[in-house]
Amino acid sequence: MSRTHIPNRFLIRLAQPSDVEALSQLIEISVRGLQSADYSAEQMDGALGTVFGVDTQLISDGTYFVVESSSSEMVGCGGWSKRKTLFGSDRARVRENDLLDPAVDAAKIRAFFVHPNWARQGIGTQLLEACEQAAREAGFLRFEMGATLTGERLYRERGYEPVERIEVPLPNGASLPVIRMRKAAHP
Numbered sequence: 001m002s003r004t005h006i007p008n009r010f011l012i013r014l015a016q017p018s019d020v021e022a023l024s025q026l027i028e029i030s031v032r033g034l035q036s037a038d039y040s041a042e043q044m045d046g047a048l049g050t051v052f053g054v055d056t057q058l059i060s061d062g063t064y065f066v067v068e069s070s071s072s073e074m075v076g077c078g079g080w081s082k083r084k085t086l087f088g089s090d091r092a093r094v095r096e097n098d099l100l101d102p103a104v105d106a107a108k109i110r111a112f113f114v115h116p117n118w119a120r121q122g123i124g125t126q127l128l129e130a131c132e133q134a135a136r137e138a139g140f141l142r143f144e145m146g147a148t149l150t151g152e153r154l155y156r157e158r159g160y161e162p163v164e165r166i167e168v169p170l171p172n173g174a175s176l177p178v179i180r181m182r183k184a185a186h187p
Helices: 017-034 041-047 056-061 123-137 152-157
Strands: 003-006 010-014 064-069 074-081 107-114 142-147 161-169 175-184
Touching (some): 017 041, 056 074, 074 123, 107 123
Antiparallel strands (some): 003 010
16 A cells, blocks of 8 residues: 545555654644643653653564645654554554464554644544554454553443553653553454
């Protein structure tokens, strides 16, 4: 999948290495604008760049998407992975870059962020559908994610079930609650 139009307003395309700087800016704006009701300033500060940040492996694998408005403004991003890493940026403490077996393992849904000015307009849902479809096309039968407290509601509405709460230690001494969620793929 290289380009998909979301009716009348948005375009989903594969992220490119040249997008990294803009993605980093979008992620910070999204985290500070949409997650402040669920996470403290200390948690957001500690998570930006490690838990919340760009994972260039997803871009290299061709599994990370950018959503653009009709005026080419980057308004969202998100992806899926065929690798073991559940969440985190290039600078995350734990990276597991081994490839998953689609017949046995769940594809990882990863790193969804939406610009606050564009929130609640279906961008996250469209990204999730695009990621699930691409993972199904790659042979995956199940999906798994490390959801933020902010994103949990969206994912529950889309059939994901919580299976574990994780406390992720952050470089500044704080910890970040993340919810491991799973879903079976449907044809």
